Amino acid sequence: MSENNNFQYTEDNIRTLDWQEHVRQRPGMYIGKLGDGSSADDGIYILLKEIIDNSIDEFVMKSGKRIEIKIDEGKAVIRDFGRGIPLGKVVDAVSKMNTGGKYDSKAFKKSVGLNGVGSKAVNALSDFFKVKSVREGRMKVAEFSKGVVTHDHDEAETSDRNGTEITFIPDHEIFPHFKFRKEYIERMLRNYVYLNPGLKIIFNGETFFSENGLKDLLQEELEGDILYPIIHIKGEDIEIAVTHSDKSQSETYFSFVNGQNTTQGGTHLNAFKEAYVKTIREYLNKTYEASDIRKSIIAAVSIKVIEPVFESQTKTKLGSNDMEPGKESIRTFMSNFLKKELDNYLHKNPETAEAVHKKILVSERERKELSGIQKLARERAKKVSLHNKKLRDCRQHYNDQKAERKSESQIFITEGDSASGSITKSRDVDTQAVFSLRGKPLNSYGLTKRVVYENEEFNLLQAALNIEDSLEDLRYNQVIIATDADVDGMHIRLLMITFFLQFFPDLIRNGHLYILSTPLFRVRNKKETRYCYSDAERIKALNELGKNPEITRFKGLGEISPDEFKHFIGKDIRLEPVVIGKDQTIEQLLEFYMGKNTPDRQVFILENLVVEDPEIDKKEKLEEVVA
Template identity: 65%
Template sequence: MTAAQEAASNYSEEHIQTLDWKEHIRRRPGMYIGKLGDGSQPDDGIYILIKEVLDNSLDEYMMGFGKQIEINVEETTVTIRDYGRGIPLGKLEEVASKMNTGAKYDSKAFKKSVGLNGVGIKAVNALSSTFTITSTRDGEARTIEFAAGRKVGEHTDSTGEKNGTRVQFVADVAVFGAYRYNFEYIETMLRNYTYLNAGLVIRFNGVPYVSKHGLLDLLTESVGGDFLYPPIHLKGEDIEVAMTHGNGYNESYYSFVNGQHTTQGGTHQAAFREAVVKTVREFYKKDFDAADIRTSIIAAISIKVEEPVFESQTKTKLGSKEMSPDGVTVRNFVIDFLKEHLDNYLHKNPETADILLKKIQEAEKERKAISGIQKKAREFAKKVSLHNKKLRDCRVHLGDKDERAEESAIFITEGDSASGSITKSRDVNTQAVFSLRGKPLNTYGLTKKIVYENEEFNLLQAALNIEEDMDNLRYNKVIIATDADVDGMHIRLLLITFFLQFFPDIIRGGHLYILQTPLFRVRNKKETRYCYTETERQQAIAQLGANPEITRFKGLGEISPNEFKEFIGEGMRLEKVRLTKGDPIADLLEFYMGKNTQERQDFIIDNLKIEEDLIEELENAQLLARAVDGEEDEQPAEAI
């Protein structure tokens, strides 16, 4: 019997399994909520659970019922209460626990909803250790309790409370592992909901969030005051647009469909980009290059679509082509709206039109000025791409049809010794290494011309594949891996400045990270501890007893490849570089990376920590260790 025949004979009816709804969700949670995570990233599953419940409450508001939603998060317990119509009491159990059940299938009840298919609330139920749902309608309230999707109790009571639905759940640690909610991520989510629904009040742990001007508020708060002209705000039936231009180079978009933040864009965002170019060309009667028109554009677009088709359950990218049963496409709908309303706005606001024209002309002038340099730089990058000594590439990249594509990462290191250690200990399938010669150029205040003139920046841009846009970014994580000393910190700042100046979407998209590596190794004959902070070092000294061997890692090159595996594997500590609406980017760059002002000199002098202070701290730590061990007369630990 051949191996194939034997395999076939071993495959029988007993190998076919039929899972009920909750078992399938718990075994394959990624199909319903994306990745799991521990709460350290805004797209982790615990936040998707909150979003799924909120989407149902938002649908009620969009249908004209309930002007307020309350959400409370206390440690791992989440409670969401809306004041809509309330789920019909007789169908409450089916809505919470039976697939293919929900009002979203009835287009008369929910024409343009967010929670499209009723799957989300069932996923929350199945993935929660406790899940309680209460519907209140006309003085009567029905409550049903579940555990991991299994019904464990119910009761019906008379009540004086207002109509609406209340959901309380605890995400199951058996599925998610240890996790913690980051309130900042939740606040960002809630702000987006209010921007898209002017007048809606969402109270988060008692704090109200509300927007008066919709997407105009989103743009103003996200960008601050860093734009060339007052944002253009256009509203129509089923569409709202806000746009302006900034001082950078990249395009920045916030796109939404039926209140859902489509972080990966889709049909509507592509149509908007096309529509802006068409409208501007026709208004100025000049065939401007599309890149010159869209350079530094900052825009938000929200549309409402009947029966939209998203590319996944997490609804981050719109795939719909049809706008409505009459056959109007999303593309044509957006283009027709912009051609009329943006054109009218520019005619009525000549000052804005003049500023926009000047911006386009400056972008065109700069593009032409560097076109020759670009061509040579591209040719150079192409020649070295096959034997680029600076890049040690990996096999799997972001965008590949591979289950590990999301794990793809590139470490940007300083010098050969550091890159050598990482290269020898990395996962060659998903981890690439790019080596810098030393400190890169400070790009603050420079034009994009420097990206092509500077060999290292040109090769880095080519390695990341981000010259045109972010769509072809080759790595999900761009990790700055430098020594934890003054020079290493300086290189971090220089690289962050580079990305902020020319490729801010790397940061906005959550792709830029700082690798945290241990500062100390503390060990005795039985145990080794790696310490990332001074506090951890002191704790290790106290716990390992008197006279442990203490090593201070002065650079990444001092860490052996065998040790490095621990720091870039499953337990890798990464700190995400993030931009928030409150970050005064221009001011921070000017202060830290601009000319050496007296203000910065005074700041450095006022915050210096002299060597004597550090020595005193070290001696105190050693005394503490000996006191804990009861051996105050022992010799001190190895000096650092």
């Protein structure tokens, strides 16, 4: 170092952060991406999950069969009826790192929250955090704000039942525009009860309960009819449910480790796919293609592992390969289990085995019929990929394990060159790609997969997303439809949703499809500019910005300058997830949106269509959409 350098590196430069400061400075290390609640893996759901996991572990340890959850706006309350945190350790348990019962394998075996960080992270990332523990007629209550104790109440007598109650409000500094979405929470809770038969979860008055575990999960998730009764096999530390759908063309999997929904799969799911194919081949004594054996499969796989190694703190992908030191690998464990239990089941149920065999033969025939078209389509896609004008790619991709920002990867599907031009100029080239549509895409309602290969635009989009065979190599975490908020834009939006529902429903089921919200108005005076996403926001801005502010109505994405557009696709991006509700099937959704016109759909369009001028009669616009 130069002697003239004024900076001196001394002991004063070494600083030890308090535990809550560390969590707040590096929240991503503890809860993954922050988000606003529009994605199922956003931080606010991880906070909720970390608390519920502790209550689930109580149930697993045979303490407490009921969990009550109340969420009102941004406030969450979780109450279990387990053993309760030991009263002398209540404050430490939620505010001291490396403190918790999970380190004692006698108290917790094969637990979800192994590292004891969860409740502390929730505490540090909450504006308000309250813990209440009840044990044998005594209770202890403590309150915190951003990890710092605000009220440490003395122990007191109570008539409440044993257990723990946690209340928290996520910190608005870290989650400025967050919103808890009911659909994501309900899916999380359904998974909890499927994996813990006998557990009752009550969420805002609605009860979630399962008697038959993963068999119930498949029955809930099935589209249309199944080709044979669900195969449901269980062993120590493993449970599997599997069947084939007569509607879906893709493979659908639900995988879990120690009760954690591993949405990105991992070692255990790969081991299941491999072992399933091997077992079926050996049973039929035929070397059928793996893709033919697994086509249209719908399966749920759950295993329990001592000290699993996940690829991130949010535990969405299993990385470890060993069941336990000195014991067999997950791959061997899965192979041995299916070789015995699935093979036994097929021998005892020959009609099911015959249905499986027939499905494989149908899949094989369909694959061969499509192979010529697929080959031509792939060659065409390969030729244009080098100079594909439709795709402006980014540098980091979701399927690249080495990419540091892979979870941030996005692709915007836009209409026309003007919209794609604005996004292209203002995007983050590391994580945001753009795919430009040429006018309105084909209506794929009721068509077969053949059209995906024969329609150049669909084929190029399929190739860009890399989802021809499965979602395993999906290149972008968020697939975002970005259209104008007018009649044509809504129509294009519906056509694209139809395309994904028809051919790639798992993209929606797994929470990858979104609609981009862009401002309809800009309201500004000399001091301040407000972007308004609704008429209500416009009126509010007019009232707050004083006399005669300038109002601009954005009629299309192309009218928004790149300098402005970067605000709408950056850290403040507003996305609406496309979600399949628990009471809707894909068939019903397709029929509603793209089938024969119905009064219900006309009402939906009237309620959701944004017109350029408040004076225009929406019914006139509706005639254009219906036409």
